[in-house]
Amino acid sequence: AQSVTQLGSHVSVSEGALVLLRCNYSSSVPPYLFWYVQYPNQGLQLLLKYTSAATLVKGINGFEAEFKKSETSFHLTKPSAHMSDAAEYFCAVSDRNQFYFGTGTSLTVIP
Amino acid sequence: DAGVIQSPRHEVTEMGQEVTLRCKPISGHDYLFWYRQTMMRGLELLIYFNNNVPIDDSGMPEDRFSAKMPNASFSTLKIQPSEPRDSAVYFCASWGRHSNQPQHFGDGTRLSIL
Numbered sequence: 001a002q003s004v005t006q007l008g009s010h011v012s013v014s015e016g017a018l019v020l021l022r023c024n025y026s027s028s029v030p031p032y033l034f035w036y037v038q039y040p041n042q043g044l045q046l047l048l049k050y051t052s053a054a055t056l057v058k059g060i061n062g063f064e065a066e067f068k069k070s071e072t073s074f075h076l077t078k079p080s081a082h083m084s085d086a087a088e089y090f091c092a093v094s095d096r097n098q099f100y101f102g103t104g105t106s107l108t109v110i111p
Numbered sequence: 112d113a114g115v116i117q118s119p120r121h122e123v124t125e126m127g128q129e130v131t132l133r134c135k136p137i138s139g140h141d142y143l144f145w146y147r148q149t150m151m152r153g154l155e156l157l158i159y160f161n162n163n164v165p166i167d168d169s170g171m172p173e174d175r176f177s178a179k180m181p182n183a184s185f186s187t188l189k190i191q192p193s194e195p196r197d198s199a200v201y202f203c204a205s206w207g208r209h210s211n212q213p214q215h216f217g218d219g220t221r222l223s224i225l
Binding site for chain 2: 031032034036041042043044045046049051052090092094095096099101103104
């Protein structure tokens with residue numbers, strides 16, 4: 001079975017600073033990878049997905065993620081944080097019709 | 112595409128009462144998931160269905176919880192009797208048959224048991 005590890009349950013960045021949210025998966029076979037965002041009092045929305053095309057995936061709101069097979073990682077980045085980026089972020093993996101979520105990272109943006 | 116539709120959005124009831132949460136998945140999606148989210152435990156998978164058949168209910172916390180999917184367009188999650196510790200946000204999500212597609216979530220039901 002897959003496992004998804006999100007390092008850091010809470011991350012704080014200053015407005016305008018780089019956002020880096022980490023995600024590692026366990027499988028040696030590249031699965032399909034996703035990042036979701038959850039704003040307060042809302043459901044989970046798809047931010048971006050990797051499905052074995054380009055290793056650098058661009059998503060909504062200026063976010064992107066890079067798939068690194070050698071590191072089994074799929075870290076989420078954004079060059080410049082905005083106050084509206086404050087939310088919970090979930091990494092997820094799909095493998096052989098099973099879906100696995102990480103435990104989430106809460107992002108705080110400091111003005 | 113109407114997305115995953117959950118009802119009600121909010122439910123407040125007294126302990127001991129029966130609670131029924133409803134979900135309409137996206138048409139054509141073969142999988143349906145029920146999740147519970149709390150501050151303490153985060154996002155937990157309760158049960159999921161494939162083609163209306165429950166596949167894994169190991170996340171259902173107790174016998175007080177039950178879920179059904181009588182047809183491809185409707186599912187219910189029932190709690191009977193409800194307890195204050197059941198207070199949480201409950202999400203339904205649906206998923207197509209291809210692994211490269213994401214799950215789609217509903218807006219959730221915020222349940223408060225007094």
